[in-house]
Amino acid sequence: MNAIATALMPFILMLITVAGDDWPQFRGPQGNGHSDARGLPLTWSENENIIWKTAIHGRGWSSPVVYGNQIWLTTATPDGRKLHALCIDRQSGKIIKDMLLFEVAEPQYAHPFNSYASPTPVIEEGRVYITFGSPGTACIDTRSFKVLWQRRDIECNHFRGAGSSPIIFENLLLMNFDGSDYQFVTALDKKTGRTVWQTKRSIDFQDLQPNGKPAADGDYRKGFATPHITRVNGRVEMISLGSKAAYAYDPRTGKELWRVEERDQHSASTRPVIGHGMIFYPTGFAAGQLFAVKMGGSGLITDSHVAWKFKRSVPNKPSLLLIDDLIYMINDTGIASCLEAKTGQLVWQQRIGGEYSASPVYADGKIWLVSEDGKSIVIRTGRTFEKLAENTLNEGALASPAIAGKALYLRTRTHLYRIED
DSSP: OHHHHHHHHHHHHHHHTOTTOOBOSTTSTTSSSBOOOOSOOSOOBTTBSEEEEEEOOSBOOOOOEEETTEEEEEEEOTTSSEEEEEEEETTTOOEEEEEEEEEOSSOOOOOTTSOSOOSOOEEETTEEEEEOSTTOEEEEETTTOOEEEEEOOOOOOOSSOOOOOOEEETTEEEEEEEOSSOEEEEEEETTTOOEEEEEEOOSOTTSBOTTSOBOSSSGGGOOOOOOEEEEETTEEEEEEEOSSEEEEEOTTTOOEEEEEEOTTEEOOOSOOEEETTEEEEEOOEESOOEEEEESSOOEEOHHHHEEEEEOSSOOSSSOOEEETTEEEEEOTTSEEEEEETTTOOEEEEEEOOSOOOSOOEEETTEEEEEOTTSEEEEEEOSSSOOEEEEEEOSSOOSSOOEEETTEEEEEOSSEEEEEOO
16 A cells, blocks of 8 residues: 555655646735636637636626635625625535525615626635625535634615735734725624634724815715735735725734825725735725835835825725746726836736726736726736737637636626636
């Protein structure tokens, strides 16, 4: 048996370490939109390179997450009264389980552009964590489909609808809640759902908008961003974009470590990316711009740690890609840009057309950009803009795509696709 095990070990290791085989959270394994996958499709249509296409009832912009042979996403009735979690078989596309998690008698208002099921789940071995924001958060056993715990008492008026996705760190489920009434970050014990800590945002939200009108309620207090974990000189930091400021917290205690203020911006909606000793993020709507912030600060570091800013055609909703020493981004109105990460200098900028909400994804030297009208552009990374393919489906997407194995999993307004050569 020892000889057989020795002979089989290389093959076993190869199976265990298949690159890019799961996509467990918003923006993938590392939360930065990257995948190690190879052999992904360049071209597709309704009649080409579609392994399966599954109708998804209701309305929701959450991205699919993939773990093992399961795909999870959320959906809701258009009026927000019924909130569902769906589990889909990865091989066949069949809906394995359709769970009505929450019923809401009087849903909050959601902007017609948003949905009542926009936050993306996060999944790990044996458990998936689902949130719809204030209406409810739940943990589901992925084997038995039993609801292990749920919370319906986290208060926040999302004003335009929820959008921030949860992330996992050690034994904690970390979430942003930035509403028109309350703005805070919180950590739940992922095993029990118990609140471990909750920290209010430190900015005074009773100040004025740039036009002099009160900002006590409304968009200038809102946020949709997803937090991110990084390490700085041995210290773990939770990077969290709020309205009017970016923050870092100790994820184990909730203590604020530093913040960068930009009071003209609001409704930050992206997940930050990190590299070259800096944190990169769009500041949000209104006076939206791209910030590069040096890591390792303490307290208010707006003047001391902002390395550079970029203001031209910065996205409000799609997140960035940092690949080697270049930043790639697509703004909401279809302008793609490439910048030097260390300096903020523009390398190239190209109008490709369309409207964009989904965040781009990267694998094998290529970037996939998915628009709201059904058009998808594939470009090559590098200092010269090069379009490799343009593809079209019947409907567009607001959900960011997932990559797992050699397939793209793309959620449109009504269907989930497995796209593969």
